[in-house]
Amino acid sequence: MMKINGVNGANLNPYQKQMQKQQQLQSSQPKDKLEISNEAKQLQEGNGIVQARKEKVENLKQQVQSNEYDVNPKKTAEKMIDFWTNKRV
Helix, strand or coil: CCCCCCCCHHHCCCCHHHHHHHHHHHHHCCCCCCCCCHHHHHHHHCCHHHHHHHHHHHHHHHHHHCCCCCCCHHHHHHHHHHHHCCCCC
16 A cells, blocks of 8 residues: 655645745836826817817717718719729828
């Protein structure tokens, strides 16, 4: 008969010391940080193109919801052909 000894608790995870070192390094390193200046924020908010785009999208949403939006199939087909033949306007 062969006798098997229980698992030694210290050797349960051979990578435990390495994991502890990584955790110590991570906690001591500074975190990444992003700061956006007030001027950059003002540029983003005050952009007329963004406001015009929002208004256009809202207008289109209202037209679609009220079934007033009409799709011109001929114009759509022409745009698709122009796109796929690289005649981008």
